[in-house]
Amino acid sequence: MGRLMAIEGRKNAQDAKRGKVFTKIIREISTAARLGGGDPKGNPRLRVAVDKGLAVNMSRDVIERAIKKATGELEGVSYEEIRYEGYAPGGVAVIVDCLTDNKVRTVADVRHAFNKCGGNLGTDGSVSFMFRKLGVLSFGPGSSEDAITEAAIEAGADDVQSYPDDGLVEVLCAPESFEAVKSAMAAAGFTPLEAEVTMRAENDIKVEGDVALQVKKMLDMLEDLDDVQNVYSNADLGDAAYS
16 A cells, blocks of 8 residues: 555656646747747747647647637737846856746745745846856767768768767757757657747756755755746756765
């Protein structure tokens, strides 16, 4: 009986996490469609959001409904984009990107996470200068770095980075080239494990021990907020990242 309850508890936790992922992607689809139109072929941001939805087995009906609500074909909610910046313990820089229909609720939730974990919410631009926006395509263990590099050069990518410890190879490109590079890599026979436009720190800060645990706790709290789409930091958490 106890084991059955444990299995059910894990399933409920997984379902809740899956629900949060769906909610975040639907908000991104809605915002992208509202700002750039409902046709993914002519709206790169929407195309990326739709691909994210399909990658987590979101049905096309759900995706289409979100697009129609955003473009006015169906009644829906309009979300506003807000970015918060600040510091976690140890001088770690943090960027929090949100989509919300209630700014008062969102800033209160984000501030609470910063304060509870010993961080400080800053002003616009206080840490974003430490990051750059770029497209990242990640290829898994067993991938040929030489072959990927050759294809990436042909595709117009900016850089290729390899990580021997885990066998990953990353192709980096400008955000505006992301879709073209991704399509060219696919045409060359390379399908990434993950592909996204993200914010990456120019330099990481290594934190250890209790400080690392506090930083991880804060980042996890922020990630769990319904209005938060993405959390970026320059923290090198070491082993604490997997605790």
